[in-house]
Amino acid sequence: MRIGELASRTGVSVRSLRYYEEQGLLTSTRSSSGQRHYTDNEVERVAFIQRLYTAGLSSRTIAELLPCTESPSTENSDAALERMAQERDRLSAHIGDLIRTRDALDGLMAVNRAHREQLRVPLAG
């Protein structure tokens, strides 16, 4: 498929797909006239790239991890595996952080609701 179709299938803009390629996250074969062509595999790959992006990984980091989804255990797999473990830990830490923040928000909301109750009681009582 050409880039427009990949874009519409993945919901990622054409511009971003080209950027991903520029950053080494995505490859394409070129037709004789220079147009990019992709296989169905790329749909899944782009989805995974998006997943990592929303997890807060930078394109550079993603580039370091993604090769092993293509050909697992190439010579660079040791470093990649370590990198993945490291990002996994960072992710775990971030998740914990977000949960604490959510708890803090919950607390804040409870305080607000309680305060609102206090305001209401004098009127009701």
Add this chain to the structure above:
Amino acid sequence: MRIGELASRTGVSVRSLRYYEEQGLLTSTRSSSGQRHYTDNEVERVAFIQRLYTAGLSSRTIAELLPCTESPSTENSDAALERMAQERDRLSAHIGDLIRTRDALDGLMAVNRAHREQLRVPLAG
């Protein structure tokens, strides 16, 4: 305290503190010569701002939520409470997303480790 002390206590740069004020996240009293002065409360407030920042909230969103930490249940509390609930949900969704991504990373690592085992067995066997 002055801005430098607040910065070193919170680990946030002086530049960022001034930016927070510019965005309405933080207030300060000014000395006659124009220097910002803060109370100990601001230390905690800055920490909370940081917490929300790392949770992915924008300064504009934070500005909408933070007033209710100061004076809970002012007239705008209805909107603020709704905004908080909304951000809480967004946060929950994001947490779920991150957990799924972590799972995907775990799967990837498992595949890589398995592949490595496969490589080792022929040598060991």
Add this chain to the structure above:
DNA sequence: CTAGAAGCTCACATCAATGTCAGAGGCAAG
């Protein structure tokens, strides 16, 4: 009083991902 550290404002720089525009070429349907 003086030197150095710290504050002030204003403005421009940076980074990463993406949008957008321009100018040119490719491709399929009438």
Add this chain to the structure above:
DNA sequence: CTTGCCTCTGACATTGATGTGAGCTTCTAG
């Protein structure tokens, strides 16, 4: 063949939080 859509490259714009530097003032320690 032409028309309209898609694609190409290359460049500049944008957004948000922060860095950085200039030029000036204020505070503090000796």
